[in-house]
Amino acid sequence: MSKPKHIPQNTLLYVDGVTKSFDGFKALNSLSLIMEPGEMRAIIGPNGAGKTTMMDVITGKLRPDEGIVMFEQDIDLTQHDEAEIANLGIGRKFQKPSVIENLTVFENLELALSGGRGVFQSLLHKLSNQSFGRIEEVLELIRLQDKRSWLAGSLSHGQKQWLEIGMLIMQEPRLLLIDEPAAGMTDEETALTAELFKQLAQDHSLVVVEHDMDFVKALDCPVTVLHEGSVLAQGTLEQVQQNQQVIEVYLGR
Amino acid sequence: MSRSIIVSFLMRDKVGNALLAVLLALAIIVPFCSLVFEPGDTFYLSSYWVTLLGKYLCYALLAVAVDLVWGYCGILSLGHGAFFALGGYAMGMYLMRQIGERGVYANPLLPDFMVFLNWTELPWYWQGFDMFGFAMLMVLLVPGALAFLFGYLAFRSRVTGVYLSIITQALTYALMLAFFRNDMGFGGNNGLTDFKDILGFNLQHSGTRAALFSLSALALAGGYLLCRFIVNSKLGRVLIAIRDSESRTRFIGYRVERFKLFVFVVSAMLAGVAGALYVPQVGIINPGEFAPLNSIESIVWVAVGGRGTLFGAIFGAWMVNFGKTWFTGAFPELWLFFLGGLFVVTTLWLPKGVVGLSAQLSKMRRSKAASGANTEAPVQAQAVEAEPQPQQASQVAPEPDKQAEPTPKNLDQGAANV
Numbered sequence: 001m002s003k004p005k006h007i008p009q010n011t012l013l014y015v016d017g018v019t020k021s022f023d024g025f026k027a028l029n030s031l032s033l034i035m036e037p038g039e040m041r042a043i044i045g046p047n048g049a050g051k052t053t054m055m056d057v058i059t060g061k062l063r064p065d066e067g068i069v070m071f072e073q074d075i076d077l078t079q080h081d082e083a084e085i086a087n088l089g090i091g092r093k094f095q096k097p098s099v100i101e102n103l104t105v106f107e108n109l110e111l112a113l114s115g116g117r118g119v120f121q122s123l124l125h126k127l128s129n130q131s132f133g134r135i136e137e138v139l140e141l142i143r144l145q146d147k148r149s150w151l152a153g154s155l156s157h158g159q160k161q162w163l164e165i166g167m168l169i170m171q172e173p174r175l176l177l178i179d180e181p182a183a184g185m186t187d188e189e190t191a192l193t194a195e196l197f198k199q200l201a202q203d204h205s206l207v208v209v210e211h212d213m214d215f216v217k218a219l220d221c222p223v224t225v226l227h228e229g230s231v232l233a234q235g236t237l238e239q240v241q242q243n244q245q246v247i248e249v250y251l252g253r
Numbered sequence: 254m255s256r257s258i259i260v261s262f263l264m265r266d267k268v269g270n271a272l273l274a275v276l277l278a279l280a281i282i283v284p285f286c287s288l289v290f291e292p293g294d295t296f297y298l299s300s301y302w303v304t305l306l307g308k309y310l311c312y313a314l315l316a317v318a319v320d321l322v323w324g325y326c327g328i329l330s331l332g333h334g335a336f337f338a339l340g341g342y343a344m345g346m347y348l349m350r351q352i353g354e355r356g357v358y359a360n361p362l363l364p365d366f367m368v369f370l371n372w373t374e375l376p377w378y379w380q381g382f383d384m385f386g387f388a389m390l391m392v393l394l395v396p397g398a399l400a401f402l403f404g405y406l407a408f409r410s411r412v413t414g415v416y417l418s419i420i421t422q423a424l425t426y427a428l429m430l431a432f433f434r435n436d437m438g439f440g441g442n443n444g445l446t447d448f449k450d451i452l453g454f455n456l457q458h459s460g461t462r463a464a465l466f467s468l469s470a471l472a473l474a475g476g477y478l479l480c481r482f483i484v485n486s487k488l489g490r491v492l493i494a495i496r497d498s499e500s501r502t503r504f505i506g507y508r509v510e511r512f513k514l515f516v517f518v519v520s521a522m523l524a525g526v527a528g529a530l531y532v533p534q535v536g537i538i539n540p541g542e543f544a545p546l547n548s549i550e551s552i553v554w555v556a557v558g559g560r561g562t563l564f565g566a567i568f569g570a571w572m573v574n575f576g577k578t579w580f581t582g583a584f585p586e587l588w589l590f591f592l593g594g595l596f597v598v599t600t601l602w603l604p605k606g607v608v609g610l611s612a613q614l615s616k617m618r619r620s621k622a623a624s625g626a627n628t629e630a631p632v633q634a635q636a637v638e639a640e641p642q643p644q645q646a647s648q649v650a651p652e653p654d655k656q657a658e659p660t661p662k663n664l665d666q667g668a669a670n671v
Contacts, residue, residue: 059504086506098501100494107490112505119515122488171505 340525444539559606
């Protein structure tokens with residue numbers, strides 16, 4: 001693996017020349033992406049463009065074949081595993097809502113509460129009033145106050161998505177990677193989710209992978225288009241929508 | 254809120270508390286019936302029964318250990334019999350050393366089988382087992398160390414599911430083959446037997462048997478309390494998270510392998526204690542205890558009783574073993590068919606075991622009453638105090654979202670959206 005080059009000041013996430021192939025198929029092909037602190041970015045692209053693989057590489061689930069992935073300029077993410085990266089401050093939401101179905105909404109959030117990740121810490125853990133208040137705040141933010149003692153498995157699809165976003169927030173990450181949050185949501189829920197993200201973007205950096213153009217439009221943020229494992233275009237949604245190449249591979253279909 | 258959940262859980266564990274009370278009562282009543290009453294009295298319990306019931310208590314402790322790793326953390330160990338047997342061997346080695354000059358060959362140092370094999374020296378790994386304290390330490394440490402080594406390698410390499418089950422099975426099978434060898438120095442085929450006394454008390458004496466029974470009851474109660482403490486702590490919720498969604502738990506930032514290792518080791522030690530209490534009561538430990546079938550049977554106990562409840566494991570162990578005692582007396586050749594059938598029936602129709610049966614029945618009755626409209630309502634379970642009240646909810650969240658609607662509607666909507 002090549003040594004990190006000079007990384008520009010004030011970058012939160014620096015991805016450069018990342019390639020990852022599966023049996024010869026290049027899921028990521030020399031992908032580069034820079035995120036600044038406090039930035040929200042939407043990533044779009046047709047199926048197989050490498051969106052999920054990119055998230056897998058950033059969160060330590062996959063090791064890239066080559067390329068640089070740096071967090072906060074000096075942390076080489078390729079050297080850490082999932083749990084370490086989560087504790088460094090990168091939260092991830094999966095495409096399929098993955099909440100802990102047999103725990104209540106409250107317990108799901110408590111589990112995600114930052115700090116206390118050790119075995120014996122967990123064994124003797126007591127919830128402080130402060131943490132309790134924090135969970136209450138997030139419950140309100142994700143609009144699940146009155147469902148706190150429901151088992152997560154009995155929530156609707158959209159509510160599970162929100163709960164998972166709430167779990168991300170509990171981790172107090174600096175960077176949130178969110179995979180297709182609006183999938184399976186009603187229009188109303190989608191609109192509320194876009195609101196929620198804008199609110200989050202005030203003090204977090206967000207990378208949102210999404211198919212739903214209305215949702216991306218509602219987010220009103222810079223857009224990166226991926227195609228065949230590398231960046232095809234970047235800009236505002238209007239700019240990329242007018243880009244001829246983008247229309248060909250993606251939007252025109 | 255969460256504190257009240259824990260408190261309410263402790264309060265709600267009525268079955269568990271009742272069970273603990275029963276165990277304490279048994280620890281007093283059974284010795285009483287065995288020692289105070291004379292043979293012929295209505296309440297007299299013979300040593301045979303005391304020992305048999307004591308065996309069931311040991312099996313129940315093994316079942317609790319299995320439930321901790323399988324029911325809560327989703328680790329389907331098909332090799333827990335190995336930890337049980339190792340605990341048993343540690344106890345057996347102490348009991349062998351206690352025989353001393355009373356053996357057939359009257360060798361003060363060497364157990365009979367070593368004299369028979371013409372050994373002249375006590376192997377290094379038999380040193381110290383004449384001390385009760387050391388032997389008891391080994392009862393915990395040997396299964397614990399094996400579980401640590403095995404778990405460290407398996408969990409670090411992220412071996413899960415059926416592959417993990419297979420290698421646990423291989424583990425116990427390999428140990429069985431090893432212990433069958435005379436050269437291993439554990440009595441080979443015959444194992445360790447012919448025990449005389451424990452801490453100076455004659456093992457044939459009904460007082461000693463009664464004491465061992467009471468100790469087993471207390472050990473089971475202690476094991477239950479320990480496991481309940483673990484599963485009710487935040488660690489217990491991490492275990493459930495690992496069981497339900499291992500990768501999610503990793504991405505939240507928990508080192509899944511460490512949590513698994515912790516419960517696996519605790520569970521192995523509990524199994525070791527169960528084995529150590531078992532051996533002086535049945536009077537023998539041989540490599541047959543490592544047989545894969547034993548481990549699988551313990552899985553059946555937990556499945557039949559209901560996993561993920563702890564007390565279900567205890568009920569399951571008792572029920573299946575009472576059944577086994579009766580069946581192997583009445584129709585010895587049919588027992589294994591019956592055991593297999595039991596497992597199939599449980600898997601197909603009783604996913605939550607016998608203790609889940611009442612919930613299952615009431616759910617069926619309710620859904621029949623509501624003619625299908627409300628089937629999912631019971632799922633929200635313990636939500637007693639936070640039942641959504643439409644007016645209140647719409648005050649908190651003025652947006653016209655779906656929250657204030659009753660559950661079934663929401664669920665329909667969720668389903669429609671997928």
